[in-house]
Amino acid sequence: MRTTLLFLSLLLLPFSTVLAQAPPEPADRLIGVWEPSNGKARVKVEKIGGKYYGKIVWLREPNDPATGAPKVDKNNPDESQRTVPLRGYRLLKDFTYGGNDEWTEGTIYDPENGSTYSCVITMKDANTLDIRGFIGVKALGRTDVWKRLQTK
């Protein structure tokens, strides 16, 4: 009996090793820490409830020069929420993976003017994202290139 179990476990070992080393599902490749081209912030993408969200985890200038206090979302159109800390703020919201290295159906928020735009994320390679924000028509938008912080 013991010999049979040992034989079975040896037989299954290669399969369990393969499973343990299986690459993340394509959608989860977005998870990680990314830096926009201006280098002012770092954004951590995480998965919540099956969708993808990106929050600011680092700011080159974490404090407001006018007050000396940590920056807050002072341009939020909802005045009641202008004390939300900018470090920790979710710029990217509600993205779903649409295949072909694209995450769609999401929005991007610009804290410098308090505006929210429709957004499509395209993974150019494992460490590069095209982030395209637009209003209404995707063709009429602006693309920024984000780089993965810890390169794979």
Added chain:
Amino acid sequence: MLRIPLPALVMVALSACTDPEHLTFESGPIDLTAAGPLFEGSNTAQGEWNTGLEAYLTEQGHSIGDLREARLTSATIAGADSTGLQGIRSVSVQWMGGAQGMQQMAVRNPLPADSASVRLTVADEQPKLAELLAQGTVTVVADLDLDADSDADRHVIGSFTLELTVAP
């Protein structure tokens, strides 16, 4: 030809147009967990809230289809143990679920030092909240700004009060 007196017609019309009813709905305590290891700065705590709204409305003599509007009126975050909210500098709460995107619901920044429980400032803008609640399950996300790293999980308790507008 049948002749119906005008006052009778008015009475029928008035009874058909029932005024909306306003109900207060409490979430009860919702456990929100930030899984460790945690780092200084913003950490995501989350929990699922099975609202029980359909059962509540049935108790009140309504159906879920009667829900016209919902508004968060009060949001409280409390510590889950004796440490209270120690080490948490600020809390920002968002809700999401199903097809409804994540929306900002409440914030408190900074937290008073060594609080056990704090009331948050509720958002003025609360779009499509009735649609979100009608789905039955809401994912509650709380961003906890921590003042130090920690290996352990962190639990806080969220409690919410809503005003519902219902009409048949």
